[in-house]
Amino acid sequence: MIDRTKPLVEMRDISISFGGIKAVDQVSIDLFPGEVVGLLGHNGAGKSTLIKCLSGAYQKDHGQILVNGEEVEINNPRDARDLNIETIYQTLALADNLDAASNLFLGREIKKRGIVDDAKMEAEARKIMGRLNPNFRKFNVPVSALSGGQRQSVAIARAVYFNAKILIMDEPTAALGPHETQMVAELIQELKAQGLGIFLIEHDIHNVMKLCDRASVMKNGQLVGTVDVKKVTDDDILAMIILGKKPSHLAA
C-alpha cells in the first residue's frame, strides 16, 4: 500500500532556536504516500515545533523541506495549504464564535459574486460531516457550544475537505473517549488507503503500534531514530523515548 518510490515529504537537517535554546536540532524525517509516521517523545522534545515548520506556523532557521522531491519555502500557513498540507492542531484552532461551516471554510470561503455563500458552505459542511460524524446536527450554533468530540470532528473535516495530500495530526485523540478514538483510527486507515501521507504526533504507545507504519522518536530537540513499527516492540519504542537512544539490536 505504501509507495516507497518517491517520498511525499522530506525534512532535512531542520533546526529552530528560540532565544538561544535549540528547540529542534538538525532533525531529518520523511514521509511516503499512504504512510503514517508517528512522532514521539516527551513533552518539550520538539515534535510540535518540528511539525509546525511544515504547517507554516513557525519558520525553520536551517535545513530544507522537500515536497514531492522539490524544495519548497513554507513561510506561513497559506504556503502550506497551497502545497496541500493540512494540519489538525492539538488546540484544534477553531474560532469559537463562528459556526461549524464558517470554521470549516475559514480562509477559503465559497463565494458567489464576491459575497460569502453561507447556504452553500453549510450544505457542503453537512455533506462532509455526514461522512465523518453522522450524528452531528449543530450547524447553526457557534462551535463554543459543541462538545470536545464535535469540535474535533469540525477540525478534522476542515483538514479532510480540501483534498489534503499531507496531513499533520497533533494528538488528535487526546481529548476523546474510546468510541471517538476508534472513529479517528478508522478515518486514518481510510485516508491512508487513499494515498495520503500522515504525520501523527501521539503519546499513547498503543495507538502508535496500531496506527503507524514508522515511528520517529525525538528527545531534547534531537532525533533519536526512526524505526519500522512492525520490527520493534512497544518496549523498544518506550526505551527510545526515555533513554534517548536506539536499542542495541536496532542500532545497526
Place this chain on the structure above:
Amino acid sequence: MSDQGLSDQSSVKRRSVIDTLEIDVRLLGMLMAFAAVAVVFTIWTGGTFVGPRNVFNIAVQTVPVGIMACGMVFVIVARHIDLSVGSMLAMCSAIMAMCQTAWLPTVFGTEFGNPAVLAATVVIGLAFGTLMGAVTGWLVGYQRIPSFIVTLGGLFVWRNVNWFTTNGQSVSLTDPNLLMFGGTEGVLGSTASWILGFVASAVAVWGIVASRRNKQSHGFIVKPVWAETVMAGLIVGVILFFVGWLSRYPIPAAKLKRLFEARGEVMPDGYTAMHGLPISVLILIAVGVLMTVVARKTTFGRYIFATGGNPDAAELSGINTRVLTVKIFALMGFLCALAALVAQARLQSHGNDIGMLEELRVIAAAVIGGTALAGGVGTIYGAILGALIMQSLQSGMAMVGVDTPFQNIVVGLVLIIAVWVDILYRKRLGLSK
C-alpha cells in the same frame, strides 16, 4: 464524535414565538430599553419628546457617533480599541475646513461655493482619514504595538496637530454645498422621502424573499411563512413610520421665504414644505447597511470575527491578520472623516474642540449595543441603536431641564448597567460562568 443528546433535545422542545421569528434576544432587549426611554420622556415632556421636530433632531445628532460606532464595532470585535477617533475626527475636520476655505480656493483660484471645491475637499478629507487609520493599523498590526497605546498617543497627537492646522482658530463654514450634510439644511422633502421609503421597503422585502429562496434551494428548514411576513411587516412598518413622521416636520415659513428669495422668486401664499429625511441620516443608514453586509457577507468581515474569536486560529487558517489590522483601522479612519464632514456641516464651523471626548461616546455606543470588549462579538445595528439610546437619553434630559453634568452621570451609569445586564443575561443562558 457521537454527541447528539443536546441537539435532539432542543429540536423536540416547543419553540416560542420569539424563537420562531428568530429575533435576536439582545436586540429585543435594546429595543425595549429604547422604548422605555421614549415612553418616560414622552410622558415627562407632555409629548414633545416624540414630536417630529425632536425625532428629527435626535436622528441628526446621532449621526457622527453612529457612523464612528460602526467602525468601532470592527475594531473591538478584532480585540483592538481605538481611543483616537475623536481626535481623528477633529483632524479630518480641520483638513476639510482649511481645504474649502483657504487652501483650495487660493491654489486653484476657484470662487466661493463652487461645488468642485467641496468635492475635492471631501475626497481629500476621506483620503486623509483613511491614511491616518492605516498608519495606526500598521503600527498595531506590523509593529505589534498595543492598539491602546498607539491610539492613546494618537489622541494627543491628532488633537494637537489639528490645533496647528488651523492655528488654533475656529473656521466658520458657510458653503451651502457643505451644509447639506448637516441636517436641517439638507433634507429630501416629503415626496422624495416617501419614494425612498417605499423603495427601501421593497428592497427589504426582496432581501427576505431572496434569502429564503437561497436557503430552500439547499434544502434547509426555513421559518414559517407567517413569521417571515411578520418580520417583513415590522421592518416595512418602521421604515414608513420613520419617513412619515419626519415628513410631518414643517420647514419654518421664514426660511422658506428666504429660499424663494434666494432664487429670485416670491413665495406663494400658504405654501408649506416638510423636512422629510435628512441627508446625514441617510448617510448613517447607508453606512449601517454597508457595514452589516461587510460584517456578514464578505470574507473581510468573516476574518475580523474569526480573528476576534481566536487570533491563533485565524492566523493558522491562512488569514493575513496583519493586513487585516491595517484594513480595520483604515476603515475606522475613513468613517471618522465621514463623521467629521457631518459634524462640521451641522455645527457650520470647525472648532478646536470638535469631537472632544467623542471616542468615549463611540466606544460606549458600541458596548451598549452588545459589542464585547473581549472580542469576537458585536453587531452594527446594535452599535447604531446604542448611539441612538444615548442620544435620546441626553436629548430627553436636556428637554426636561436636567443639567449637563447630571446628563453625563446618567450616560455613564447606563453604560455600566447595559454591560451588567448583558453579563447577567449570558450567565442565565449558560453562555458564560
